[in-house]
Amino acid sequence: MTMRRPIIGGNWKMNTDLTSGRSLAAEIASAAATPACDIVLYPPFPYLQQIGEVIAEGGVVLGAQNMWHEESGAFTGEVSGAMLRDLGVRSVLVGHSERRHVVGESHELIAAKAAAVIAAELQLVLCVGETLDQREDDRTLDIVLGQVDSGLSSVGCEAMGSVVIAYEPVWAIGTGRTASPGDAQAVHAAIRSHLQERYDAGVAAATRIQYGGSVNDENAGDLLACPDIDGALVGGASLNADSFSAIIAAAVTKKNQSIGTQSR
Ligand code: PGA
Secondary structure (H helix, E strand, O other): OOOOEHHHHHHOOOOEEEEHHHHHHHHHHHHHOOOOOEEEEEEHHHHHHHHHHHOOOOOOEEEEOOOOOOOOHHHHHOOOHHHHHOOOOOOOEEEOOOOOOHHHHHHHHHHHHHHHHHHHEEEEEEEOOOOOHHHHHHHHHHHHHHHHHHHOOOOOOHHHHEEEEEEEEEEEOOOOOOHHHHHHHHHHHHHHHHHHHOOOHHHHHHHHHEOOOOOOOOOHHHHHHHOOEEEEEHHHHHHHHHHHHHHHHHHHHHHHHHHHHHHH
16 A cells, blocks of 8 residues: 655635734744645745745745746746746645636646646646536536546656645535535545546555645544545635644644554
C-alpha cells in the first residue's frame, strides 16, 4: 500500500488584509507546522510576497489561488507561472468552483491552466465537484470524473507526481453543509479508480485527493479517517489559526494511525 502524505490547504479567497494575513500566517506557521503533513496557504495575490516572507523559515508552502496559462504578453490583469515562482509560490489552485461558476471559466481554459502549471514546475491542485442539481440528478460521478478527464487532458503519467485533486462539492462550499464521510469517500474512491483506468495503478495509489467544502475542526477527523481522503482544502476555517491547526492535527492523527496499521 502506498503511503500518501496528507496535504491541508488554506484557501483564503478574497479575505484578510495585509496586517491580519501576516499575523494569521505567522500563527499557523508556529502552531501548525509539522513534518508529518504538507501545509499550503493560498493568500490573495497582492499579499503573496509578504506572506511568503512570514512563512519562509518554516515548513509551510506558499500557494496561489489562480494563474494564467500563457507565459507573458497582452493579458491585462493576469499572472503567469514564472511570476508566481519568482514570489516563492509552489502550488496553484485550478478549476476552483468559484472560478468555474462565478467567473465562468470553461473546461478548455481550466485544462490549459492545468497544463501551464505543470509546465511551470508547480504543484497543480485541480478542483472538481458537482452542483446540488447535478447531485440530485444522480450525475455526481459523470460530472466529477468528466472534470478530472478534461482538467488533466494534457497531463501525462510522468507529471502526475505534481498533481493533487481536490474534490469539493459545490453545494458544500461556504454553506456549512458537508458531504457525509461515506458520500465523500465514495466519490474519492471513484476518482482513484478512474485514475487507475486513465493512468495506471501506481498513479492511482500515489495521487493525493483532498476533500473540500465546509471542512472545520469538528468534522475534519471523520472525513480524514476515510481511506481515500488524503487531506482537506479549507476555506472559511482556514481564516482562524486555531481551527486550521486542529484540522492539521486531525490529518497528522490519521497518518499516525495508518502507520500503526501498516506496522501491525
Ligand atoms: P469552505 O471553502 O471551506 O469555506 O467551504 C472551501 C473551498 O472553497 O476550497
